[in-house]
Amino acid sequence: VTILQALLDAGRYPSTVYPVWLRIIVTFLIPIAVATTVPLQALRGDLDASRILMFLAIGMASFLVASRVWKAGLKRYSGASS
Numbered sequence: 001v002t003i004l005q006a007l008l009d010a011g012r013y014p015s016t017v018y019p020v021w022l023r024i025i026v027t028f029l030i031p032i033a034v035a036t037t038v039p040l041q042a043l044r045g046d047l048d049a050s051r052i053l054m055f056l057a058i059g060m061a062s063f064l065v066a067s068r069v070w071k072a073g074l075k076r077y078s079g080a081s082s
Contacts (some may be wrong), residue, residue: 011036 015033026033041047
């Protein structure tokens with residue numbers, strides 16, 4: 001519960017308030033900053049086209065990886081019953 005609370009607290013602030021090492025963690029390892037900072041920057045008009053394209057490409061790549069992992073898991077799934 002404490003870790004979840006810390007992540008929720010980290011998501012309350014834009015990633016620009018954090019030092020660079022923590023900004024990398026909350027942006028790429030635990031992408032809570034993407035969910036909070038990117039929409040705010042888009043509403044303020046602070047995102048340029050290259051960053052929008054980068055986030056779209058990362059989102060599509062993440063979706064493709066997650067889909068492949070899901071399908072591989074389904075192939076190996078044998079059922080929950082004993």
